[in-house]
Amino acid sequence: MHVSLSCLTKPVLHGYFRSSCSWRVRIALALKGIEYDQVPVNLIKDGGQQLTDQYKALNPMQQVPAFTIDGITLSQSLAIILYIEETRPGPRLFPTDPQKRAQVRMISDLIVSGIQPLQNLYVLQKIGAEKVQWAQHFILRGFEALEPLLKQTAGKYCVGDEISVADICLVPQVYNAERFKVDISQFPTIKRLNETLLEVEAFKASHPSCQPDTPSDLRS
Amino acid sequence: MHVSLSCLTKPVLHGYFRSSCSWRVRIALALKGIEYDQVPVNLIKDGGQQLTDQYKALNPMQQVPAFTIDGITLSQSLAIILYIEETRPGPRLFPTDPQKRAQVRMISDLIVSGIQPLQNLYVLQKIGAEKVQWAQHFILRGFEALEPLLKQTAGKYCVGDEISVADICLVPQVYNAERFKVDISQFPTIKRLNETLLEVEAFKASHPSCQPDTPSDLRS
Numbered sequence: 001m002h003v004s005l006s007c008l009t010k011p012v013l014h015g016y017f018r019s020s021c022s023w024r025v026r027i028a029l030a031l032k033g034i035e036y037d038q039v040p041v042n043l044i045k046d047g048g049q050q051l052t053d054q055y056k057a058l059n060p061m062q063q064v065p066a067f068t069i070d071g072i073t074l075s076q077s078l079a080i081i082l083y084i085e086e087t088r089p090g091p092r093l094f095p096t097d098p099q100k101r102a103q104v105r106m107i108s109d110l111i112v113s114g115i116q117p118l119q120n121l122y123v124l125q126k127i128g129a130e131k132v133q134w135a136q137h138f139i140l141r142g143f144e145a146l147e148p149l150l151k152q153t154a155g156k157y158c159v160g161d162e163i164s165v166a167d168i169c170l171v172p173q174v175y176n177a178e179r180f181k182v183d184i185s186q187f188p189t190i191k192r193l194n195e196t197l198l199e200v201e202a203f204k205a206s207h208p209s210c211q212p213d214t215p216s217d218l219r220s
Numbered sequence: 221m222h223v224s225l226s227c228l229t230k231p232v233l234h235g236y237f238r239s240s241c242s243w244r245v246r247i248a249l250a251l252k253g254i255e256y257d258q259v260p261v262n263l264i265k266d267g268g269q270q271l272t273d274q275y276k277a278l279n280p281m282q283q284v285p286a287f288t289i290d291g292i293t294l295s296q297s298l299a300i301i302l303y304i305e306e307t308r309p310g311p312r313l314f315p316t317d318p319q320k321r322a323q324v325r326m327i328s329d330l331i332v333s334g335i336q337p338l339q340n341l342y343v344l345q346k347i348g349a350e351k352v353q354w355a356q357h358f359i360l361r362g363f364e365a366l367e368p369l370l371k372q373t374a375g376k377y378c379v380g381d382e383i384s385v386a387d388i389c390l391v392p393q394v395y396n397a398e399r400f401k402v403d404i405s406q407f408p409t410i411k412r413l414n415e416t417l418l419e420v421e422a423f424k425a426s427h428p429s430c431q432p433d434t435p436s437d438l439r440s
Binding site for chain 2: 059060061062063070072074075076077078079080082083086087098099101102103105106108109110112113114116117118122123126134137138141142144145146148149
């Protein structure tokens with residue numbers, strides 16, 4: 001009998017506790033109840049473990065996350081999450097209504113393409129001394145656009161009353177904003193959604209403060 | 221008899237001839253054979269027409285494109301394209317195999333999140349004098365990752381032998397690279413795919429050189 005190796009092994013997430021893109025994937029896995037192994041890739045130590053040839057073979061962009069599942073390795077957090085959504089059971093991460101689905105994608109992409117890339121580690125390293133102001137500028141610019149959109153689409157969560165990929169993108173971005181000392185209280189919808197979502201078990205279990213590679217002084 | 225207004229009016233694309241994100245949407249619309257009206261938003265003239273209050277109501281990120289269809293206005297190019305894909309007939313823009321779909325998304329997101337945002341107009345305006353070197357740096361960094369991925373996934377097109385969203389993202393990004401004088405010949409797979417795709421009618425008809433708002437000296 002031939003048994004595919006991919007059925008016997010757990011998926012492996014190559015990530016970093018504090019990476020918002022890694023956290024997105026951890027939330028999706030937690031919501032779906034998928035067991036997986038974590039291989040930490042420390043973005044700071046040894047000059048950045050994502051820069052090794054070994055890691056570059058997993059993700060040529062030399063970023064986390066990379067996710068090995070069903071015999072393939074995927075990078076780009078939304079591509080990973082959508083693969084999980086299409087191949088695994090569990091609560092759906094997109095609404096069924098096409099217009100609501102489009103709103104989820106619009107909000108997700110605003111964060112994933114419009115905010116996060118501009119405050120990514122390798123961009124800030126290139127900016128140098130001005131990096132905090134740079135990150136604040138682009139997070140504020142993004143949140144000023146996100147707030148009125150969410151005011152239109154939100155129910156209990158970002159789009160209506162079901163948790164979706166938009167929520168998966170929002171919470172890690174707010175975490176980044178707080179790291180860069182952006183005052184979230186000026187965005188009441190973002191603040192309220194973030195607080196609600198942080199009470200959800202999948203968001204708690206996947207939080208940067210309690211991952212295998214979280215340093216002891218940052219644990220809570 | 222009640223007839224929805226959205227059935228009687230053509231969709232409207234608010235875009236700019238040279239915006240790579242607008243071009244992505246134009247390609248998708250051309251591939252699907254969807255008729256639409258274009259409302260040009262000149263990103264340079266009048267200090268940037270995307271910055272008006274009127275446009276901000278359409279897209280609070282103050283970027284193009286924004287697309288009005290079926291009574292809603294969407295922003296974020298991939299959200300627009302996926303809405304078209306899910307609600308309109310015509311050739312599919314994603315493969316049916318889940319692993320191939322994931323590869324299409326990985327390649328698309330590498331471009332849409334990993335390259336384009338870093339050479340976007342509003343980022344380059346913040347960079348100032350060093351903007352050409354900055355754009356070249358991040359396009360090169362992205363293409364160095366894209367080339368080995370495409371070498372694995374490509375057939376006639378980016379993923380196998382069917383045109384997909386990955387192709388829709390690739391060609392406008394190569395156009396941007398050429399504007400910033402990046403030498404594409406060092407990326408043979410990207411170069412070959414781009415040349416093949418530029419021969420496809422939907423890519424030709426949607427090209428920045430022949431849009432209603434293309435200035436006469438840039439027409440071909």
